[in-house]
Amino acid sequence: MIRIRLDELTLGRVRIAISPLWEAYSSLALTLRYRSEIPYPYTKWAATVLPRVPPALYKELAGTVRAQWKKPTASPLTPIPTSPSPAIEDELKALLAVGQDRFAHLMSEYWATAVAPYWPDMRNVLEEEILVRGRALVTGGSDLLLQNLGGRIRWENPELSVPHQTDLDWPLADSRLIIVAVLFARGNTRIFSTLHDTAAFSYQAQGAAVLGGPPRDTGAPHDHVRPRDRLTALLGRGRTAVLRSLLSPTTTTGVANSLGLAPSTVSQHLAALNSAGLVRRHRVGSRVLYELDEFGVVLLSELGD
Known part of the structure; x- marks a missing residue:
């Protein structure tokens, strides 16, 4: 457990960011922790990408990451993001700047195979997360943001307890x-980094179900019925389209806009899918977000291709 004590000046300087490098590092750490028993919703991702990662590359990266676990922080391998949404190229340059040339080269190869194909969808989900958390920060201050990070993170001013x-x-x-x-992150704080007067840690973002499906085919229209589409035969065209649109947490209005359907129609489909245990809903401030539940991910994995 890391216990971070914040004075009032620091509390006023809390910011939120995303990091492609931290995602790549965390994905590798997840595979090392769970090995052949990769948990939901990462199972299909692991089965798809890990066979494509060269064994020698994976072995060397694994050794480097395991060695870092024995140290208090991961700072040398996970530079603190310098902007709310840095590019992977900039983060790899940051590794080079601190003498991590070999690790930067290895991570560049790993990123291209394991994370880059999923990054467009991941980035969309993460940018939505930043938007939601940013609103909490603006409307309720750092207290509201820190109180609602989820998992086992606990905030009791002035101490933030991070597993x-x-x-x-x-x-x-x-x-x-x-x-x-x-x-x-899979509900854990996989990374804690420090540099001079700045500290940073990772937390589990909403929308990891996006990793339960294949990289998005952006060229396909939303209402396209695929040949031998078993999912549409089972659920019907409307509910299937709604289910497929929920790879990232989305509001009823967001689904309606993306599919060109009436909000009332989408609301009916979401209610039915929620009752069937295929999607779940959760409230963030004044917004109600829907995302795939575990059974929804399984159904898409088995019948959605």
């Missing part, structure tokens, strides 16, 4: 705290 493999007390005075949304 981690190390036991650490980290006071922050007149500093900055960056909270990095990560889809591959």
Whole structure:
């Protein structure tokens, strides 16, 4: 457990970001932790990409990451994002700047195989996460943001308790705290990094179900019925389209706009899918978001291709 103590100046400087490098690092850490028993919703992702990662590349990366686990922070391998949404190229350059040339080369190869094909959908989900959390920060301040990060993260002013493999007390005075949304966190804080007067940690972002499907085929129209489409035969065209649109958390209005359907029609489909246990709903502030539940991911995986 990491216990971060924030003074008032630091509390006013809390910011949220995403990081493709942190996602790649976290995805690798997840495979090392669970090995052949990769949990939902990462099972299909792992089965798809891991056979494509060269064994020598994976072995060397695994050794580097495991060695870093024994240290209090992952700072050398996971530079703190310098903007709310940095590009992977910039983050790899940051690794080079601190002398991590070999790790940067390995991660570039791993990224291209394991994460890049999924990144467009992941980025859409993460940008929505930033938007939702940013609204909480603006409307309720850092207190509201920190209270609602989920998982086992606990905020009792002035102490933020973050689950981690190390036991650490980290006071922050007149500093900055960056909270990095990560889809591959699997409910855990996989990364804690520090640099000068700044600390950053990862947390589980909403919408990891996006990793339960294949990379999005952006060229296909939303209402296209695929040959021998078993899912449409089972659920009907409307509910199938709604189910497929929920790879990332979305509002009723968002689904309606993306599919060109009336909100009332989408609402009926969502209610039926929710009752069947295929999707779940959760409230974030004044917004109600829908996303795939575990059974919805399984159904898409088995019948949705």
